[in-house]
Amino acid sequence: EVQLVQSGAEVKKPGESLKISCKASGYIFTTYWIGWVRQLPGKGLEWMGIIYPGDSDTKYSPSFQGQVTISADKSISTAYLQWSSLKAPDTAMYYCARRNYYYDSGGHKSLDIWGQGTMVTVSS
Amino acid sequence: IQLTQSPSFLSASVGDRVTITCRASQGISSYLAWYQQKPGTAPNLLIYAASTLQSGVPSRFSGSGSGTEFTLTISSLQPEDFATYYCQQLNSYPYSFGQGTKLEIK
Numbered sequence: 001e002v003q004l005v006q007s008g009a010e011v012k013k014p015g016e017s018l019k020i021s022c023k024a025s026g027y028i029f030t031t032y033w034i035g036w037v038r039q040l041p042g043k044g045l046e047w048m049g050i051i052y053p054g055d056s057d058t059k060y061s062p063s064f065q066g067q068v069t070i071s072a073d074k075s076i077s078t079a080y081l082q083w084s085s086l087k088a089p090d091t092a093m094y095y096c097a098r099r100n101y102y103y104d105s106g107g108h109k110s111l112d113i114w115g116q117g118t119m120v121t122v123s124s
Numbered sequence: 125i126q127l128t129q130s131p132s133f134l135s136a137s138v139g140d141r142v143t144i145t146c147r148a149s150q151g152i153s154s155y156l157a158w159y160q161q162k163p164g165t166a167p168n169l170l171i172y173a174a175s176t177l178q179s180g181v182p183s184r185f186s187g188s189g190s191g192t193e194f195t196l197t198i199s200s201l202q203p204e205d206f207a208t209y210y211c212q213q214l215n216s217y218p219y220s221f222g223q224g225t226k227l228e229i230k
Contacts, residue, residue, distance in 0.1 A: 035219065037167075044224040045159075045167065045210055050217075061218035095166055099214075102173065109214040110157040110172035117166055 002026035004034075004096050004115035011121045012086050019082035020118045022096030029077035030054040033099040035111060036070060036081050040092045050099060051079060086122045093117045125149055125213050129222035135230045140201045144225045146194045146211035155215035158187055158196045161224075162207045170209075171196065201227075 007021040022034060035050040049060040053072040060070070072079045079096055095118075097111035126149040136142050146156065154174035159167040169178045171187040174194055184199040198205055206229050211222040 037221075045161075045212075045221040047212075047219045047221060050219070059217045063218075097167075100172075102176075105173055105176065106154075108155060108173035108176070110169050110178070111159070111167075111212070112169050112172075112178065114166035114168070 002098075002113050004098060004113055006094075006096060006115035006118045009119040009121070011123070013124055014085075014087055014122055016086050016122075017082070017084050018086055018120065019080050020094060020120065022079040022081075022115050024077045024079070024098070027098075029072075030074050032101075034072065034079040035097050035099055036068075036079075037095045037097060037111075038064075038092050039095065039117075045095075048081070048094075053077075053079065086120075088122050088124075090120060091122045093119050125152060125216065125220055127211055127213055127220055127222035129209075129211060129225050132223065132225060134225055134227050136201055136227065137230045138201050138203055142198050142201060142227065144196045144209055144211075144227075146189075146196070146222050148192045148194075148213055151191045152213045152215035154190045155213055156187075156189070156194050157212045157214060158185075159210045159212065160205075160207045161210065167210065203229075 005023045030053045033052045036048040038046045048064045051058045051070045053074045069082045096115040098113040100112040102108045128147045156174045158171040161167040175187045208226045
């Protein structure tokens with residue numbers, strides 16, 4: 001079964017660092033991009049960025065560039081999202097998702113497999 | 125690329141036909157996907173390439189459009205369809221989402 005399993009909920013203080021994970025299974029990890037999506041409490045989905053685990057090529061949304069770091073360890077099929085200094089507004093649910101690429105459909109793409117989400121709470 | 129969904133809220137009854145529109149600020153060909161999200165759960169892919177139904181998604185869901193205007197139609201609402209729907213463009217980075225359409229029971 002193809003799945004992404006994310007690390008558990010976190011409660012942190014402002015200024016602390018954090019690294020959350022997204023472990024892939026059931027497919028070849030290095031051949032699909034993995035994206036990260038933020039959802040603030042009661043709000044919509046926001047695209048953060050994406051990484052290709054095969055060569056660690058990474059693209060960030062301008063809104064999140066410099067605020068977070070996306071990485072991957074292909075030896076354990078795991079992608080990461082990390083903060084060096086958390087702020088209260090970082091409180092949100094964070095999802096990882098696999099980007100599928102449809103070679104037989106004109107190169108279309110989608111986020112076809114999603115992790116269950118990691119809730120991050122930042123509070124003093 | 126900005127995506128604007130309309131309406132933001134929609135009240136409908138079981139059996140109704142509903143349509144949600146997603147407009148892009150610039151042309152994105154048919155690089156558009158639709159997702160359904162129920163409270164407390166991750167989004168679920170419904171449609172990609174603007175009109176291709178993801179495997180396992182009921183045929184009452186359909187998508188259309190190209191360029192800057194797209195629609196998601198549910199032909200006959202079922203109780204399990206009451207959720208929030210998002211469009212997403214995958215034409216160019218960043219892969220932006222629409223603001224969402226919350227579909228509620230009338």
